[in-house]
Amino acid sequence: MESNYEMKVSEGPFGYILEDVPHVSDYIPDLPTYPNPLRSNPAYSVVKQYFVDMDDTVPQKIVVHKDTPRGVHFRRAGIRQKVYFNSDEVNACIVTCGGLCPGLNTVIREIVHSLDYMYGVSKVLGIDGGYRGFYAKNTVNLTPKLVNDIHKRGGTILGTSRGGHDTMKIVDSIQDRGINQVYIIGGDGTLRGAAVIYEEVRRRGLKVSVAGIPKTIDNDIPVIDRSFGFDTAVEEAQRAINAAHVEAESAENGIGVVKLMGRYSGFIAMYATLASRDVDCCLIPESPFYLQGKGGLLEFIEKRLKENGHMVIVIAEGAGQDLLKEETERANEEKDASGNKLLQDVGLWISQKIKDHFAREGKMTLTLKYIDPTYMIRAIPSNASDNVYCTLLAQSAVHGAMAGYTGFTSGLVNGRHTYIPFNRVTEGQNQVVITDRMWARLLSSTNQPSFMSQKQIDESMEEDDPPTQLLDDCQDETSINENETT
Numbered sequence: 001m002e003s004n005y006e007m008k009v010s011e012g013p014f015g016y017i018l019e020d021v022p023h024v025s026d027y028i029p030d031l032p033t034y035p036n037p038l039r040s041n042p043a044y045s046v047v048k049q050y051f052v053d054m055d056d057t058v059p060q061k062i063v064v065h066k067d068t069p070r071g072v073h074f075r076r077a078g079i080r081q082k083v084y085f086n087s088d089e090v091n092a093c094i095v096t097c098g099g100l101c102p103g104l105n106t107v108i109r110e111i112v113h114s115l116d117y118m119y120g121v122s123k124v125l126g127i128d129g130g131y132r133g134f135y136a137k138n139t140v141n142l143t144p145k146l147v148n149d150i151h152k153r154g155g156t157i158l159g160t161s162r163g164g165h166d167t168m169k170i171v172d173s174i175q176d177r178g179i180n181q182v183y184i185i186g187g188d189g190t191l192r193g194a195a196v197i198y199e200e201v202r203r204r205g206l207k208v209s210v211a212g213i214p215k216t217i218d219n220d221i222p223v224i225d226r227s228f229g230f231d232t233a234v235e236e237a238q239r240a241i242n243a244a245h246v247e248a249e250s251a252e253n254g255i256g257v258v259k260l261m262g263r264y265s266g267f268i269a270m271y272a273t274l275a276s277r278d279v280d281c282c283l284i285p286e287s288p289f290y291l292q293g294k295g296g297l298l299e300f301i302e303k304r305l306k307e308n309g310h311m312v313i314v315i316a317e318g319a320g321q322d323l324l325k326e327e328t329e330r331a332n333e334e335k336d337a338s339g340n341k342l343l344q345d346v347g348l349w350i351s352q353k354i355k356d357h358f359a360r361e362g363k364m365t366l367t368l369k370y371i372d373p374t375y376m377i378r379a380i381p382s383n384a385s386d387n388v389y390c391t392l393l394a395q396s397a398v399h400g401a402m403a404g405y406t407g408f409t410s411g412l413v414n415g416r417h418t419y420i421p422f423n424r425v426t427e428g429q430n431q432v433v434i435t436d437r438m439w440a441r442l443l444s445s446t447n448q449p450s451f452m453s454q455k456q457i458d459e460s461m462e463e464d465d466p467p468t469q470l471l472d473d474c475q476d477e478t479s480i481n482e483n484e485t486t
């Protein structure tokens with residue numbers, strides 16, 4: 001089903017734009033409102049200004065010049081004075097879809113706890129096994145007690161799946177069960193699914209809030225600063241890189257190759273490399289490379305081995321797929337149940353190419369160890385900082401749904417929690433911009449070639465990408481989201 005998501009945009013002076021999120025009262029008139037029960041919650045009532053001002057918004061771009069227009073803003077997340085659901089009336093559900101990511105259980109736990117402890121909501125259903133669970137499986141009652149310890153475990157207690165999105169059946173199930181708050185945790189595909197669920201709910205005139213919590217280990221969701229679980233994944237990747245380094249260092253002409261996740265976006269590989277400092281070469285999908293000849297990878301490997309006697313290569317799973325395709329003379333057209341292209345194993349392929357090259361040339365004997373920790377970095381529980389992040393994302397989603405917002409995802413923008421309309425997070429993909437300052441930092445830390453000709457550099461500068469860090473000098477140094485902070 002195609003999305004027809006209509007944007008709710010308003011404008012103000014000096015180029016101010018609010019990309020607002022829908023509200024149930026947009027299509028159901030005269031809904032009653034209730035005072036927020038948090039008024040009498042001792043934890044909150046001591047906090048000065050614990051209600052978010054209705055006019056609070058967060059700018060998408062925070063580095064500005066004297067005369068730049070104020071630009072796009074998102075509604076600030078948080079507790080509202082009025083809520084549109086009475087506590088007894090709420091019948092919520094939670095579903096997790098797509099690939100695993102550290103922190104899924106923390107988000108589930110926190111939605112259940114926030115609904116119960118903050119808003120007195122006790123009816124929360126868990127949907128089993130992703131979208132198809134709405135119509136093909138039984139549900140489970142989620143209580144604070146049941147979910148109390150789950151944040152210490154990896155995975156999702158609800159199970160997840162790919163494929164199986166049937167909008168009509170899902171909304172029928174929502175309607176039949178009397179569900180009026182739907183919390184959907186997932187990546188770009190999941191949020192596309194959530195957008196069409198919201199549209200169908202609205203078409204039927206149902207008082208149902210549809211709230212998303214963006215999840216992606218690859219950090220490829222646009223607009224938001226970073227996705228939950230990313231920090232944990234980068235930290236876990238260090239263990240594999242350390243092992244590769246120890247192996248490489250201990251052998252004559254030792255090479256350690258580590259493959260990390262990242263289908264189209266090389267953020268995990270880039271940040272794991274920058275964090276480790278043991279990596280000699282990082283290869284990501286956004287930065288094409290070649291093997292043979294002057295300036296190629298094999299030449300660089302030989303040089304680095306001569307200099308250092310060992311080296312570590314980190315490769316994102318989506319890197320070099322064009323080379324593999326050429327080599328095998330076939331495109332891998334296989335797709336998963338959600339329609340995502342299945343990739344060939346670039347780690348195995350590149351390891352073999354390196355071994356073959358040096359054996360054939362008889363140049364040097366090398367010892368190569370290939371480490372593939374891809375699923376290990378996403379199947380673990382979230383670390384402390386991701387746990388806090390997940391908690392805040394979940395609480396924001398609950399406050400938003402209780403306040404009657406719908407068709408939105410909670411998300412961190414420039415360090416502030418916001419409500420973002422679905423279509424803004426599904427319209428594109430966050431990727432490493434290789435003409436940006438962060439990639440330049442990586443190149444200078446590994447001292448690897450850029451594998452780009454001057455012609456390619458000129459072309460990429462001319463592309464219609466957002467202005468780059470190298471060009472306009474307006475990068476927020478602490479932010480991960482390359483595209484949006486440049």
Ligand SMILES: Nc1ncnc2c1ncn2[C@@H]1O[C@H](COP(=O)(O)OP(=O)(O)OP(=O)(O)O)[C@@H](O)[C@H]1O
Pocket residue numbers: 001097098099100130131132161162163164165186187188189190191192193194196215216217337338340
């Ligand atoms: N365009 C779409 N419209 C409706 N549903 C979709 C769409 N794309 C994907 N989905 C559904 O969303 C769910 C998850 O999609 P997908 O497997 O692509 O994972 P994801 O959410 O992108 O997460 P990740 O990329 O992290 O694995 C699946 O059930 C799939 O059927």
Ligand SMILES: O=P(O)(O)OC[C@H]1O[C@](O)(CO)[C@@H](O)[C@@H]1O
Pocket residue numbers: 098099100187216217218261262263317336378
């Ligand atoms: O869970 P699956 O189907 O093996 O998919 C793995 C893919 O999911 C992700 O973890 C998230 O999109 C990718 O990095 C990876 O390519």
Ligand SMILES: [Mg+2]
Pocket residue numbers: 098187188189
């Ligand atoms: Mg996806």
